[in-house]
Amino acid sequence: NAGVTQTPKFRVLKTGQSMTLLCAQDMNHEYMYWYRQDPGMGLRLIHYSVGEGTTAKGEVPDGYNVSRLKKQNFLLGLESAAPSQTSVYFCASASSTPSDTQYFGPGTRLTVL
């Protein structure tokens, strides 16, 4: 099992550009999450999904959109990137309840110039 994978690993964008980050998990998990990690701020929840076809806002959702068309994939979109979105983005998944262990991907390092 690959666990949780994220694509791409690194990306540099110019202000105003758009991009999509892909998260895939092969553990048949119901719950999936997108976090951003910034120095001094810790991990902050952007959006999450409690199952295929569902999404919900987390702590810092502005400027991001998500989709969960397939159970194994959770996409994070930036429609018009801003320098404030420079961060490391982590995807995570959990089995059947939100208190289950969250398994994290390796992260995507995004720089917006």
Add this chain to the structure above:
Amino acid sequence: QKEVEQDPGPLSVPEGAIVSLNCTYSNSAFQYFMWYRQYSRKGPELLMYTYSSGNKEDGRFTAQVDKSSKYISLFIRDSQPSDSATYLCATFNFGNEKLTFGTGTRLTIIP
């Protein structure tokens, strides 16, 4: 005020020392407490979790929770260079089903 406060360090200790990592939290609704370990340029991985006040031991690691003072600790005995990582505490609120992380403490074990 953040719901979970954690000293960011960095913390450097010699190999073999006992390490103490701590967090405080403000919300009494937090019921489930975890420690994640994050190696450089990797995703966090769950190290330990506990539901209740008291101690939970797993090998060289002990997690301690004091709900009366809203204090969470992780102790590492006989620390090894491979323990060098960032340690994040986290709390779970069953009411809103949210996991809240501390900012993490960067730990270096010096050989």
